[in-house]
């Protein structure tokens with residue numbers, strides 16, 4: 246029998262869920278206990294995975310079992326076998342790539358989402374999932390200061406959000422040129438021009454490939470030392486051509502965290518009748534705090550916005566948001582039908598995403614927004630920025646460390662003495678295990694990127710990471726002399 250809730254050990258992941266408790270012998274109860282143990286291990290476990298892919302193949306591999314076995318022991322086996330190959334991405338000292346953690350409300354709601362196993366495509370099939378998305382969409386638009394009439398598609402991440410928004414954009418600009426792309430396709434269509442900054446994220450190019458517009462459609466505009474598009478060069482590029490045009494801007498460059506000059510850039514695009522899309526995978530959240538809002542001034546005048554909930558908002562993977570001002574364009578591009586379905590006149594969630602059937606991603610987004618509220622989201626953004634500045638100051642104080650960006654948001658990019666030293670430090674940091682930051686190339690130099698994206702990171706985590714890094718830099722330099 247399940248233990249009463251008050252007898253259950255407390256901790257980040259503990260408590261009761263659907264009447265199950267830790268030590269519950271059911272597979273779900275066992276999973277809850279194992280998940281709680283993983284969460285409890287996050288502050289101290291090595292951040293980078295200890296085992297390799299090959300180790301994991303050996304541990305998890307073998308022939309397909311000939312016959313069934315007990316699901317609860319399979320879950321326990323999975324947790325034990327996979328553990329050395331797991332990375333502490335939801336932990337407080339994972340600063341690699343741009344990876345958010347999992348806020349407790351979002352994580353627990355995500356567990357419920359799996360248990361409920363709702364197919365969020367149709368309103369009629371799961372009114373709760375559809376309503377959670379509608380309500381969460383309204384809260385998102387409110388907290389981000391975007392037009393209230395916009396539609397929001399709950400997709401898997403930034404890539405799909407860019408794809409979905411640019412699908413709506415493709416519809417919008419071609420409809421404006423008298424071409425029905427959903428019916429006629431692209432053969433014989435007016436050429437679509439996509440004007441974007443040199444430091445756009447790769448997922449913009451990938452989305453254009455998916456959409457059949459092709460990367461040759463891109464007119465690349467120069468950007469400055471922080472990766473911000475040059476507004477004057479954008480204006481000149483727009484004037485140099487014509488026809489259906491999409492302008493892609495960026496709120497948050499992946500190395501520097503820099504924001505394009507959105508106000509002037511959107512104004513220039515408007516003068517040329519272009520559709521303006523903003524990739525704000527992590528940076529759109531600057532709009533949620535009064536202290537960072539000036540970075541995105543003018544953003545509400547764009548036509549579409551891509552962002553992730555699994556980055557700055559700290560919803561577990563996978564959770565992206567495709568926001569489109571013109572709901573009709575959004576629905577025209579992705580709307581679905583089927584005689585056997587029970588559709589809703591006003592539209593269904595599957596009209597706004599590339600998937601037909603899908604997970605009810607709105608529940609965790611609803612939960613984290615309800616838990617944090619307006620001030621909590623602003624505090625989260627401010628805390629991430631504060632930690633990024635603390636990290637940058639600590640790094641810059643180290644001899645031979647050069648912080649290469651203006652730390653305006655959550656990203657810090659730095660280099661050491663030379664490329665070889667930078668790479669060696671990046672490699673050792675992963676092996677040492679205190680913190681994870683990941684290598685890249687920026688403006689021709691090998692660099693290390695630090696992305697401050699986790700809700701649970703404290704100033705002490707920043708200091709501990711700096712100390713580990715300083716020791717590694719000392720060791721690397723010692724080895725090289």
Ligand SMILES: Cc1ncc(COP(=O)(O)O)c(C=O)c1O
Nearest residue numbers: 343402403404446448499526553
């Ligand atoms: C600016 C930007 N756009 C798009 C993406 C892609 O997002 P996702 O990995 O969620 O698909 C990222 C990822 O870091 C990003 O930084």
